[in-house]
């Protein structure tokens with residue numbers, strides 16, 4: 862939260878009040894599964910993500926229509942609405 866001006870190459874700065882509110886929320890609710898030494902910076906590097914995508918082969922991630930793991934909507938067409946249901950996954954050829 863203290864480096865939002867350089868958030869993965871984007872300026873995601875918030876007002877001081879919003880920053881404090883969100884930081885307080887994160888400190889109270891952050892996952893306890895990840896300890897400070899192995900906290901991944903990106904969701905796609907988390908154990909959770911890897912385990913959810915065990916069946917996706919390495920070559921699939923490199924397909925032009927996928928490009929990279931963070932392109933959720935390439936396979937999860939409802940991603941923009943928060944829908945990641947396994948039954949509606951369609952991997953582009």
Ligand code: HEC
Nearest residue numbers: 913914915916917927930931932933935936945946947950
């Ligand atoms: C290359 C296509 C692809 C991309 C890109 C992708 N996923 Fe998936 N995702 C799948 C497939 C296929 C499954 C189910 C396969 C399995 O069980 O291994 C899945 C499963 C999931 C599940 C579990 C769904 C359930 O019903 O249990 C979640 C949650 C999820 N993905 C989130 C994401 C998020 C968040 C992103 C982006 C950061 C993402 N996925 C990117 C293909 C993809």
